[in-house]
Amino acid sequence: xxxxxxxxxxxxxxxxxxxxxxxxxxxxxxxxxxxxxxxxxxxxxxxxxxxxxxxxxxxxxxxxxxxxxxxxxxxxxxxxxxxxxxxxxxxxxxxxxxxxxxxxxxxxxxxxxxxxxxxxxxxxxxxxxxxxxxxxxxxxxxxxxxxxxxxxxxxxxxxxxxxxxxxxxxxxxxxxxxxxxxxxxxxxxxxxxxxxxxxxxxxxxxxxxxxxxxxxxxxxxxxxxxxxxxxxxxxxxxxxxxxxxxxxxxxxxxxxxxxxxxxxxxxxxxxxxxxxxxxxxxxxxxxxxxxxxxxxxxxxxxxxxxxxxxxxxxxxxxxxxxxxxxxxxxxxxxxx
Amino acid sequence: xxxxxxxxxxxxxxxxxxxxxxxxxxxxxxxxxxxxxxxxxxxxxxxxxxxxxxxxxxxxxxxxxxxxxxxxxxxxxxxxxxxxxxxxxxxxxxxxxxxxxxxxxxxxxxxxxxxxxxxxxxxxxxxxxxxxxxxxxxxxxxxxxxxxxxxxxxxxxxxxxxxxxxxxxxxxxxxxxxxxxxxxxxxxxxxxxxxxxxxxxxxxxxxxxxxxxxxxxxxxxxxxxxxxxxxxxxxxxxxxxxxxxxxxxxxx
Ligand SMILES: Nc1ncnc2c1ncn2[C@@H]1O[C@H](COP(=O)(O)OP(=O)(O)OP(=O)(O)O)[C@@H](O)[C@H]1O
Ligand SMILES: [Mg+2]
Numbered sequence: 001x002x003x004x005x006x007x008x009x010x011x012x013x014x015x016x017x018x019x020x021x022x023x024x025x026x027x028x029x030x031x032x033x034x035x036x037x038x039x040x041x042x043x044x045x046x047x048x049x050x051x052x053x054x055x056x057x058x059x060x061x062x063x064x065x066x067x068x069x070x071x072x073x074x075x076x077x078x079x080x081x082x083x084x085x086x087x088x089x090x091x092x093x094x095x096x097x098x099x100x101x102x103x104x105x106x107x108x109x110x111x112x113x114x115x116x117x118x119x120x121x122x123x124x125x126x127x128x129x130x131x132x133x134x135x136x137x138x139x140x141x142x143x144x145x146x147x148x149x150x151x152x153x154x155x156x157x158x159x160x161x162x163x164x165x166x167x168x169x170x171x172x173x174x175x176x177x178x179x180x181x182x183x184x185x186x187x188x189x190x191x192x193x194x195x196x197x198x199x200x201x202x203x204x205x206x207x208x209x210x211x212x213x214x215x216x217x218x219x220x221x222x223x224x225x226x227x228x229x230x231x232x233x234x235x236x237x238x239x240x241x242x243x244x245x246x247x248x249x250x251x252x253x254x255x256x257x258x259x260x261x262x263x264x265x266x267x268x269x270x271x272x273x274x275x276x277x278x279x280x281x282x283x284x285x286x287x288x289x290x291x292x293x294x295x296x297x298x299x300x301x302x303x304x305x306x307x308x309x310x311x312x313x314x315x316x317x318x319x320x321x322x323x324x325x326x327x328x329x330x331x332x333x334x335x336x
Numbered sequence: 337x338x339x340x341x342x343x344x345x346x347x348x349x350x351x352x353x354x355x356x357x358x359x360x361x362x363x364x365x366x367x368x369x370x371x372x373x374x375x376x377x378x379x380x381x382x383x384x385x386x387x388x389x390x391x392x393x394x395x396x397x398x399x400x401x402x403x404x405x406x407x408x409x410x411x412x413x414x415x416x417x418x419x420x421x422x423x424x425x426x427x428x429x430x431x432x433x434x435x436x437x438x439x440x441x442x443x444x445x446x447x448x449x450x451x452x453x454x455x456x457x458x459x460x461x462x463x464x465x466x467x468x469x470x471x472x473x474x475x476x477x478x479x480x481x482x483x484x485x486x487x488x489x490x491x492x493x494x495x496x497x498x499x500x501x502x503x504x505x506x507x508x509x510x511x512x513x514x515x516x517x518x519x520x521x522x523x524x525x526x527x528x529x530x531x532x533x534x535x536x537x538x539x540x541x542x543x544x545x546x547x548x549x550x551x552x553x554x555x556x557x558x559x560x561x562x563x564x565x566x567x568x569x570x571x572x573x574x575x576x577x578x579x580x581x582x583x584x585x586x587x588x
Contacts, residue, residue: 015583065417067581088423099414102348113344117422117429161418 005169005200006039006062010071013057031057033224034071039202039217041168044195046215047204050321054224055204056095059171062202063093075169089119092167096174098154103147107138107157110146111164118165132160135190137183151178159187169200176210188214208314220317222324232313239283239311239319242267245291247280248304259297265290268315268322277304283315341432345406346439368455387452388544392537394444395476398437399483406433407487426576427484427569434483438476445472467543467551474554475536478561482532484568488575532560 013032032054039045047055060066062073064084072079078086102110111129120128133139136156146154155178162170172191176184191214195201205211211218212232219229228235252271260269260280265288272279280298284290291308311319407430410416419429535557542553 063421065421065580066583067577085423088421091421093418093421095414097414100418101413102344102415103413104348105344109344109347113341114418114422116340117419117424119423 003041004038004074004077005041005043006037006045006073006075006202008035008037008058008062008071008073011035011037011058011061011068011073012070013054013061013066014069031224032061032068035221035224035226037219037226039200041200042195042198044191044201044203044214044216046211046218047202047221048206048208048211048218048317049204049221053221055221056173057224058221059093059173059202059204063091063171064088065093089165090168092162092165092170094158094162094170094172094175096155096177098151098178101146101154101157101161104145106143106145107133107149107160108142110157111161114161115164120165128164132163135163136160137186152180152183155179156183156187159190163194167199169202170194172201172203174204174206176205176207184210208312208317212313220320222321227324228320235320236311236313236316239316241286242283242311242315242319243286244309244311244315245282245284245294246305246307246309247282247294247298248306249278249280249298250276250302250304252278252280252298252301256297256301260294263290263293263297264288266294268318270318281315283311283319338428338432338435341429342435342439345433345436349406349436349440387449388445388540389537390452391445391448392475392533392540394448395438395441395479396533398441398444399434399479400486401437406437420576420579425569425573427565427572430487430572431480431484431565434487435477435480437483438480441479442472442476464543464546468540471536471539471543471554474558475540478532478536478557481561481565481568485564485571488568488571532557532564535560 011032012030012034015029015031017027017029035054035058037058047058049055057066061068062075062080064080064087067081072081074080075087076090078090080087102113105113108129111132112125115125115129130139133142136159138153138156138160141149141153146157149157155175159175162172175191176187179187188210191201191203195214203211203215215232217229217231218235220227220235228238249271257269257271257280260266260282265284266282267285268281268283270281272281280294282290282294291306295303295306407416410419410433420426422429535553539551539553539557541547542549
């Protein structure tokens with residue numbers, strides 16, 4: 001057995017597509033541009049990145065659904081292009097969203113079909129399916145058609161399907177999307193248990209807390225390349241020397257945000273709407289007290305609570321991703 | 337695995353409201369069509385033959401739209417990727433689907449005959465009931481295998497629907513499901529001879545009317561179908577790779 005569950009060297013993938021019939025135009029998207037990755041056996045590895053960063057593409061390159069344009073990848077020592085079947089025997093794939101199931105069949109029939117496809121021995125199937133239905137708490141509803149399931153139930157069925165054949169390496173692409181908080185916590189527990197029993201997990205998510213809690217190591221991917229890689233604690237260092245100011249506000253405009261961005265010492269500034277209120281998050285150099293300047297810039301805006309705090313993983317993530325954006329901008333300007 | 341797969345896919349297919357509506361209406365239309373065509377031709381004695389032909393058309397439509405449509409549906413549902421991830425030869429993964437469509441197509445055959453009997457009083461007296469009972473499933477399995485060959489093109493092409501539509505009627509005609517082959521222009525002969533549908537239709541017709549021995553035609557149908565299966569399997573493996581390179585397994 002290979003000592004690494006996942007190895008990728010110089011992985012690249014370009015999508016070519018044609019649009020238009022009369023005047024066909026070729027469009028190329030470089031989704032993944034040189035990803036190097038090694039994940040050890042039993043490791044729980046997180047892949048974070050903004051929308052369109054290339055996370056799903058990376059996963060599909062590793063799980064044999066796509067053939068890389070360049071580079072190589074191995075799962076448990078087997079090449080994903082040349083030893084496809086060996087790889088497929090050892091991997092499970094779960095993606096977020098409610099597609100990927102036979103809607104007009106029951107959960108049990110869905111699992112039975114995939115158990116058969118994925119080569120679960122006949123005499124084991126019944127027990128394994130019951131076990132998994134229990135695990136994802138669908139027992140009791142297993143004979144209902146999937147079309148009547150809620151989003152979260154579908155997601156849980158997805159997970160059960162991915163585990164049918166006891167894969168050694170599990171790819172989870174945003175598995176907690178649309179799952180309620182209680183179920184999400186159970187899902188995290190399940191994933192942690194799997195990793196504890198030796199399953200290697202590659203997880204993508206947009207929930208920083210989830211990644212922070214679960215993952216031993218995290219890679220932040222943006223623009224198709226890995227920007228930072230390390231334990232959550234190591235990644236947090238990317239926000240070292242910074243402090244964070246959070247201001248609850250009602251009615252911050254783009255102009256004010258731009259002013260805050262330009263203040264001396266301010267590194268990042270963003271607004272997130274939570275219910276009726278906005279939360280303005282300002283990252284600044286630790287040595288500079290920007291609070292007075294920020295509040296002055298917000299003159300005339302109704303404000304709520306103001307808090308200063310230490311940076312979290314999310315702040316580090318924002319710092320890493322924004323650094324990439326800042327670098328990418330001039331390049332695009334030249335290309336246009 | 338093939339049996340379980342075919343069964344479950346048939347279950348999934350037969351529960352689609354669209355399929356059910358089609359399945360209810362189409363046989364009636366086909367039975368009617370067959371009856372009027374032959375009445376107009378002044379050959380009421382061949383009504384049964386017409387009805388059987390119409391039924392076969394139903395099976396064929398089901399296989400064609402099935403193998404094409406099923407692959408397309410799976411792409412929409414996002415299940416195409418999931419089944420292709422199975423550690424199996426891709427042909428084995430897809431075969432149950434095409435068999436399932438042929439299976440649901442059988443229903444079209446039965447329904448057409450039943451409606452023909454009910455509405456138009458076509459006598460259901462088969463010359464060789466036993467041969468008929470064997471020829472129909474044989475023909476359907478043959479069509480299912482032929483479907484695999486078709487399906488391989490659908491895995492690759494993202495807008496395969498256009499192809500399905502262009503194939504439906506010509507193959508009905510060329511295979512002599514409705515009109516005797518002898519009534520067609522000569523150049524269609526060779527095409528008809530290599531299509532398993534031709535021989536399947538002939539076998540079924542022979543069994544129904546006693547116009548000839550059933551077994552040779554059925555044998556040829558199955559032989560060609562097996563060749564299609566072999567070719568389809570090779571194509572499928574090749575096509576699966578192409579699809580992974582071209583990223584056509586998923587929608588986006
Ligand atoms: N089949 C495809 N054809 C063409 N372009 C594609 C295809 N799939 C993805 N892309 C493009 O590749 C890039 C990376 O997409 P990918 O799905 O890997 O992103 P992601 O990191 O998973 O994003 P998200 O967080 O939204 O899931 C995007 O620019 C996307 O538009
Ligand atoms: Mg994605």
